[in-house]
Amino acid sequence: MTQKQITTTGIILIACVLVGALSGAIASVFTQRSLDTYLELLSDEQLVLTLSQVKPNPIPGTYEEALGRVVEAQDSLAWFYPAQEKSADPSSWVFASNSYGAGVVVTSDGWILVHDSVLPNTFSINDFSVLIAGEWYEPTEIIKDTRTEMKMVRIEASGLRVASFATSGEVQPGEFLFVLHNQEGVQVTSLLNQEWFVTDRAQRAEDYQRYWILQDDVEDGSVLFDSSGALLGINGSNKQTLPIQNLTLFIESVISNNATVYPALGVYVLSLEQGLNVDSAVLGASHGYMITSLPGYASAFVAKSPAKIAGLQNSDIIVSLGGVDVSSEYPLAKSLERYKVGEDIIVGVMRQGSYQEFTITLGEYNLLY
Template sequence: MLRAFAPAAPGQRGLQEPPSGRPGRRRTATGPWWKADARSDPWRDPYAPAGLGAPAVYPPSPEEQSGPIVVDDRGRTKVRLRDLSVRLSALVLLAVLLVGAIGGGVGWWLTRATPESPLLSPGTTLTQVDPGITREPGSVSAIAAEVMPAVVSIEVRVGEAGATGSGVVIDGDDGYIVTNNHVVSGADGVDGAEIRAVFSDGSGSDARIVGRDPASDLAVIKVEKPELVTATLGESDNVAVGDPVVAIGSPLGLAGTVTSGIVSALERPVRLAGEGSDTNAVISAVQTDAPINPGNSGGALVDATGALVGINTAIASLGGNGTSGGSIGLGFAIPIDTVRDIAEQLISTGSAVHSSLGVNARSVTDGTRDGALVLNVEPGSAAAAAGIRERDVIIEVAGDRVGSSEELVVAVDRFAPGEEITIEVVRGGESQELRATLDAA
């Protein structure tokens, strides 16, 4: 580096001459870029001497500056309040107060200039919209409008005690109303007891008991009121799980209450024991999730056509008795075929007849098979004549499986007294088939 760029001889200034020894061509005054100060310009002439200029000049610090307006090291202008004069400070404060006073005065004037509107406006009518609502046939509202006149509230009074339930008009010409036995049984044969039916139009009529059937929890009462609206009776064979249904009655004393749901099960064996009544029944119930509460007893369960498919009679309750408590989404109704059969017998004779096998049983299981264990056999009964013994386990009636004592009662009740049926029992670990002719109960 030294050999390449050092001056050729001591005392010589500038860069070394080229290796060829020929100095570069110097600019002349006639050259296009030559100026009088070219010799002193290091960017134009490499031989020009270098030198330092004057030192940088910095503004004084804010502490060294006088007055309220100063410039900091970065060239920013600032106001120093401590250097403001008393007069200027007073002017600024006065200006702020003046602006505030003007703004407040304008706001006050505007509120005073605009009067408040009157609190009351007589004769005001709100805008009404008539969307033209249409209720299709089969809707819950249409079903309720059709069936409601045939559903009544039943009020029972015995001395100082009272109870309420529901009923359904099944013969409007003669004033026959079907309800639950446990609704009216407390007033049967009691002096001074009163039963009153209240209709959907608010009118009422005294009622008399035509007949009761504790074995099915059904009863028929009669009112002396002409031209009643009669419910249309359906058929149990037309009811399927999942069908929409509507429950109508007087739950908790609230007349004309409508709830809806579906049929959630069919042929559900349910044991009924009404509080304060002689009801002791096992029914093959229509199960529904339509909300049912105390007071719905005896009311209507109708399908999407408005046909009566059951009489509401019980609810599943956490209390366990099925007659008290509130709805938990499981209600039970007596199927319409049973209602029709029992009601016709009660209207004709005042009582109803059921088939009887003549055994007392309880539900049992061996882990693989369920049945009804015979606890005792009534002497001279159909079971005794058929050879059924105590400790036998009944597992089948007329080809239908029996898995509990409730299912045994329901299975026997399907047949009329005097009919002969086959009964399969397990005795000593072996099954055998017996034949029994049912008695009347």
């Protein structure tokens, strides 16, 4: 082989190597792009849940797995139908759409929690029937809760599956929340943000003033589950959801007493954290609940108010109960639930910048309001 042939062959070999390297690089780029596209598509199909790490034992998994747990939890739901629907085919779409809405089974022997919007006050036990896990039941009793716009309905049953309550009241933005209202399907939503909605007008000291606000419009009275299939709360109006932790006293009171029995101060208040456009230095407190009347009323106290009898006055700021501070993070209504009707408690009050304590004998909510 001549020198010229050797040189030519070398150039060809180098060119081949360069072409091969370039082809490999191009192939690598296209391969990486294809892989990225595949992963993106896979991510769309298998959406990984965003779960709060503050919850005990967070349950990881895909959207489909979470949905499966929620669908399984439907066996703990009670579906309310017009009484005449008992003869209809439960598998038909028309039948499913005729439901008034859902309630939640809270005891295996037949107590069901449901919102007023599903069963209005005009309904009697003769106006509806209850469907649970494919079986029909007839209601025997309805007990209304004036604090929370909820009802407890009783049926004669045994061995019912009871809903699992979420162990934490904390929900993070971005978490999947599952809404059920009738048997047509499941709606997926999330929180609008982490902030609580706080009412901007005076309310009874015993009534809850905070709700979750959901990202999407949902049916009034629908039931809210988390990704583990645990019950988070019940939806009221305006996308406001009342957490299940705020309903436990009502549930326990009905189960124990067959009636609602709540401790009460008998006064109207407004959370300072709602913003009164008054400097906290002037008020003497940065948290708590100011005693204030409803528009058009001179007094914030109801007749025979235990708070008034003990010496509290308009514009006093309740800052603690039993030595524990109250605030939007630890609401006055929730703090009151630690006590019983007739019990004496020490209430800490800021009055014109001066801290004072009063002993109040708690009354009974339904007798005062």
